[in-house]
Every structure is written in structure tokens, then in C-alpha cells.
Amino acid sequence: MPLDNIRGGGVSIESFESGLTSNYPLTLAVSPLKEIKAHLKYDAAALSEEEISWFIKNLSNLFAVIIENKSDSLREIKNIITPPGINKTQIPNEHPGNTSTRKYIAPRNEAELMLVGIWENMLNFQPISVDEDFFDLGGTSIIAIRLFTEIEKRFQKKLQPISLLNHRTVEALSKFIAEENKEAKFSSLVPLRASGSKPPIFCLHAGGGHVFFYKDLAKHLGPDQPVYALQRLGVDDLTQAAQDIESTASYYLEEIRKVQPKGPYSLLAYCFSISICWEMVRQIQEAGDSTSVIAMIDSSPPLQVHKRTNTDRLNGVVNRARALDFSFFKTIWQGRVVRPIKVKWISLVSNRESIQLQKKLKALTLISAAYVWKPRPAKITLIRSAPFLLNERKNQKFSKWQDLALNGVDTYVVDGHHRNLFDEPEVKQLADQLKQCLENANNLYKANNFDKANN
Incomplete structure (x- = not known):
């Protein structure tokens, strides 16, 4: 650690005698002894002295707020530790449970x-x-799946987890459960917003199969934009989920045509579903129909860019070592040691939902790998996350879209990392960009029809 001891503002960060091991750019360890001590380790090549000074200063401020006024709100603490340049109005509101003014309604049955x-x-x-919203309380798609598993045990009723999107409170969900004949036939098509005058957009699930993560995107696309999501066929059934890409795409098109019988169709895909989406494009075109927007969100075809030889790997290690970049040790450690142990650990201690998810993802990976990608006379809208632009290997894989989309690739870049593009607040920028693409495509379609009508 470049600085063995740092003191200031009532905070003392000292070297860790027993050795603090970490692969992160910055690690803070706390010793919960009679006198609480903080131990800091950071990578001087990744973080500047100014950044470390900012961290220590704000850590000191944070401790001061907690000690001096234990009743201070989380929002005040967030405002103190927010980096300069970040709009504090974007900080999420405090958890409803932390406010003394909220109206509490107790269970009535x-x-x-x-x-x-x-x-x-x-x-x-x-x-x-x-009357509180499940998602406002911090609910996620994984928790929702566990929730409905528990509901099935306690209420002896099997309901689709996606129904939570339309019944987000305990009050609404209890009424939904109480109604008869709610074990309706499963449908992959989920209306996130069925109303609106614009042509709909159809969003395909990712690897997990559920489509909860699209709810915020639908909200930001606006009240006049119909949004439908396609959850995987047999989302909770491993046998049904293991259908090939071609059959799945055909089924999804049947579902879509119930809402929109004729094209042009706007499709959105993310991660695993890009292969299904590309197959849907093929089937749409071969049926004599057309597409409008084909949005691929920060995902590239699973094609081998170049089979790496041992010489390639050795040259990569040498070049990184010359640049004093030893992160490849972490990659090797993660791939050869950590990941196998993690898989084994999950199989031993995970709950049933996590184990089932791992099995599904493994099966879907094999199905996706078997799909044969072919070029199509289509244009795609590729929306990428800013961090992926810095990854040379990712750039190579993304360039493969140029070979597949014969009518070209329109590329846009948004802030946020791959895994949080659909989360607040990053999803707002993604939605704004997508909204503009949909509007441009719709205007072009109207203009072309106008020209045809007048020729």
C-alpha cells in the first residue's frame, strides 16, 4: 500500500499487519474491535491520490454524521458521499419504511x-x-420467483410470477389469489403497456426467462408507446425451455401476431435472446413481411472471432506484463479456481430456484451454441454500454454484426454497465435513445408509404 498510515478528520486508516489481500482497485476492511479500525488497500495504478483523498475525506464525513446525529436520514448521508458532478436529484428516494409520515395499513384478512x-x-x-408496491420496496425478479414459489406452497395455487406486474401490492395480490380460475393457460406474451397510438415494440427475455427487468423501460418509453414482453416458453419448466431456437422463434411470432397481425415489427433483444430475435427476423422476412426496428442491447453474436492458439495466449501475457498489467492472473484464477468452486458451492447450498436457474442457463447455452447464424438483408440498431467500448475483445465480437446485418448497423452508446442498463437511473437514457430510434423508423415508414401512394 503506497501510504502506510493516513490520519485526518477523526479517521485513521492504517496498514493491515496480517496482510490485506484483494483484487479490487480499492478495498476497505473494518476491524470490529473495542476501537473500530479501518484498513485501506488500493491500486495506485488505477486510482489517483486525489481520488483516495476524496474517499478518505467523505468517509470521515460519513462517520461524523452518524456519530453526531444518529437520527440523520439516509438521503443526507447519500448527499455527503455523492461524488462531485453527480446530480443529487437522481439519488433514489429513501425506503418507504424509513419515513415516519407514511400511512400504514395493516392486514385485514x-x-x-x-x-x-x-x-x-x-x-x-x-x-x-x-398498499405498498413490491418493486418500490426493493423487490427483484429473483425475489419475485421465490415469492410465487412460497405462494404456491402456502395457498396451494400455482400462479405466474409475471402477474406481479399487474398486482404489485399485498392488497391487489390477495384479491387476485382469491379469485377463481386464475390458473390460466400460460402465455409468453406479457403486456407491459397495451394502450397507446404508436406501433408496439416486443421485448424478448434474457437468459433467466423472466421479463420483470423491462418494467422501468416501459415506463420511460412513455404512455403512448405500447410495450409487450416475451417471457420464455415454460419459464419454470426446464423441459419446455429446452426447445430449439427455430421453434421458439416461431411460437413467439404466433404470440406477437395476436396483437399485431402484420408488420413492420419492432423487436428488442438482450443477451441470450438475440439468437431468437435474429431467427424471428428470418421467419418474418420469409413470410413476406418486414421489420421496423431490430434493437440489440449491448449484446453480440456468440461467434468465435478467432480461435486463440497457445502462441496468442503467451503473446497476450507478455504484452500485458510489459505494460505492467497483471490482471490476467485474476482472469486465470477466476476461470481455473474460483468459478469451478462457485459452481460446486451453488449445487451444495443454493435453494431450489437458484439450482433450477443454473440448469436452465446451461441448457440454453447449448441450444444457443447450436444455432446457425446467417446474414440477412436487415438493419439493426445496436445500443452499447460505454464500458464495453474499452474492451478490445468485445469490439471484435460486436463487429460481427456488420457481417450479419447486410443493410447496416446503427450504433449508439449509453452510460451504465451491461448489467444495469435496465435499472434506474441508467434505464432513462436507454429509453430515450430507443424512443428516438422508434420515432425515426416510424417517420421513415410513413414517408415511404406517402411516396408510394403518390407515385
């Missing part, structure tokens, strides 16, 4: 009481009012 208990256990927060 047995069903609501059972659901509140389940929610409080899974969300690790209490009390929960029966």
Missing part, C-alpha cells in the same frame, strides 16, 4: 396476513403496508 409475512421475510423489511 388471513390472506393479506400470510402475504405480508412472506413479503417481510423475503424483502427483509417490516412493517409492510398492504
Whole structure:
């Protein structure tokens, strides 16, 4: 550690005698002894002295706020530790449970009481009012899946987890459960917003199969934009999920045509579903129909850019060593040691949902690898995350779209990392860019039809 001891503002960060091992650019370890001590380790090549000074200063401020006024809100703490240049109005509101002014409505029947208990256990927060939104309370797609697994056990009813999008409160969900004949036939097509005058956009699921993560995108696309999501066929059934790409694409088109019988169709794909989307484009074109926007979100075809030889690998290690970049040791460690142990650990201690998800992802990876990609006379809209632009290997793989989309590739770059593009606040920029692409395509379609009508 370049600086053995740092003191200031009531905070002392000292060297860690027993050795602090970490691969992260900055690591803060805390010793919970009688006198709390913080131990800092950072990579001087990755972080400047100014950044470290900022971190220490704000850490000191954070401790001061907590010690001096224990009743201070989380928002005040967030404002203190937010880096310069970040708009503080974008900081999410405090958890509803931390406000003393919110109106609490207690469970009024047995069903609501059972659901509140389940929610409080899974969300690790209490009390929960029966009129509070599941997602506003921090609910995620993984928690939603576990939630409905528990509902099936407790209520003896099997419901689709996606129904939570339309029944987000304990009150609404309990009424939904109480109604008869709710074990309806499964449909892959999920209306996130069915109303609106614009042509709809159809968003395909990622590897997990569920489509919860599209809810914020639908919100930011605006009230006049119909948005439908396609969850994987047999999302909770490994046998049904293991259909080939061609059959899955055909089924999804059947579902889409129930809403929009004729094209041009606007499609959006992310991660695993890009192969399904590309197959849908093929089937649409061969049926004599057309596409409008084919949006591929930060995802590239799973094609081998270049089979790396041992010489390639050795040259890569030598070049990195010359540049004093030893991160390849981390890559080797992760691939050869950490990942196999992690897989084994998951198989031993994970809950049933996590184990099933791992099995599905493994099966889907094999299915996707078997798909034969072929060039099509189509144009794609490629929206990339800024960090991926710095990855040479990613750039090579993304360039393969140029070979597949014979009518060209329109590329746009948005902030945020690959895994959080659909999360707040990053999803707002993604939605704005997508909205502009949809509007441009719609205007072009109208102009072409006008020209045809007048010729």
C-alpha cells in the first residue's frame, strides 16, 4: 500500500499487519474491535491520490454524521458521499419504511396476513403496508420467483410470477389469489403497456426467462408507446425451455401476431435472446413481411472471432506484463479456481430456484451454441454500454454484426454497465435513445408509404 498510515478528520486508516489481500482497485476492511479500525488497500495504478483523498475525506464525513446525529436520514448521508458532478436529484428516494409520515395499513384478512409475512421475510423489511408496491420496496425478479414459489406452497395455487406486474401490492395480490380460475393457460406474451397510438415494440427475455427487468423501460418509453414482453416458453419448466431456437422463434411470432397481425415489427433483444430475435427476423422476412426496428442491447453474436492458439495466449501475457498489467492472473484464477468452486458451492447450498436457474442457463447455452447464424438483408440498431467500448475483445465480437446485418448497423452508446442498463437511473437514457430510434423508423415508414401512394 503506497501510504502506510493516513490520519485526518477523526479517521485513521492504517496498514493491515496480517496482510490485506484483494483484487479490487480499492478495498476497505473494518476491524470490529473495542476501537473500530479501518484498513485501506488500493491500486495506485488505477486510482489517483486525489481520488483516495476524496474517499478518505467523505468517509470521515460519513462517520461524523452518524456519530453526531444518529437520527440523520439516509438521503443526507447519500448527499455527503455523492461524488462531485453527480446530480443529487437522481439519488433514489429513501425506503418507504424509513419515513415516519407514511400511512400504514395493516392486514385485514388471513390472506393479506400470510402475504405480508412472506413479503417481510423475503424483502427483509417490516412493517409492510398492504398498499405498498413490491418493486418500490426493493423487490427483484429473483425475489419475485421465490415469492410465487412460497405462494404456491402456502395457498396451494400455482400462479405466474409475471402477474406481479399487474398486482404489485399485498392488497391487489390477495384479491387476485382469491379469485377463481386464475390458473390460466400460460402465455409468453406479457403486456407491459397495451394502450397507446404508436406501433408496439416486443421485448424478448434474457437468459433467466423472466421479463420483470423491462418494467422501468416501459415506463420511460412513455404512455403512448405500447410495450409487450416475451417471457420464455415454460419459464419454470426446464423441459419446455429446452426447445430449439427455430421453434421458439416461431411460437413467439404466433404470440406477437395476436396483437399485431402484420408488420413492420419492432423487436428488442438482450443477451441470450438475440439468437431468437435474429431467427424471428428470418421467419418474418420469409413470410413476406418486414421489420421496423431490430434493437440489440449491448449484446453480440456468440461467434468465435478467432480461435486463440497457445502462441496468442503467451503473446497476450507478455504484452500485458510489459505494460505492467497483471490482471490476467485474476482472469486465470477466476476461470481455473474460483468459478469451478462457485459452481460446486451453488449445487451444495443454493435453494431450489437458484439450482433450477443454473440448469436452465446451461441448457440454453447449448441450444444457443447450436444455432446457425446467417446474414440477412436487415438493419439493426445496436445500443452499447460505454464500458464495453474499452474492451478490445468485445469490439471484435460486436463487429460481427456488420457481417450479419447486410443493410447496416446503427450504433449508439449509453452510460451504465451491461448489467444495469435496465435499472434506474441508467434505464432513462436507454429509453430515450430507443424512443428516438422508434420515432425515426416510424417517420421513415410513413414517408415511404406517402411516396408510394403518390407515385
